[in-house]
């Protein structure tokens with residue numbers, strides 16, 4: 001069995017198609033926490049470390065994140081790994097983020113079929 005529109009698989013497929021040679025260590029981390037109350041926000045949904053040695057960037061994604069936000073957060077962190085530490089959230093980072101998100105949407109659209117029908121529980 002498989003979930004045909006699994007958002008995690010699809011955003012990873014998008015990134016792998018765009019950057020087939022990108023080396024990143026990526027994991028879900030229950031220690032990465034975030035929250036909000038009214039207008040207050042704390043913590044983070046994920047982060048990217050750039051080791052000072054020659055090792056690949058390490059991406060940690062909160063394992064507590066809502067499914068509705070997971071694609072955005074993974075694309076956000078992969079864009080950091082591609083654009084590099086110095087890019088921060090600047091133009092280069094935004095360009096890479098948009099590329100990943102556009103590719104993700106392209107793949108999702110291609111996965112839809114005419115036979116897909118909602119099933120009511």
Ligand SMILES: [Zn+2]
Pocket residue numbers: 076080089
């Ligand atoms: Zn960021």
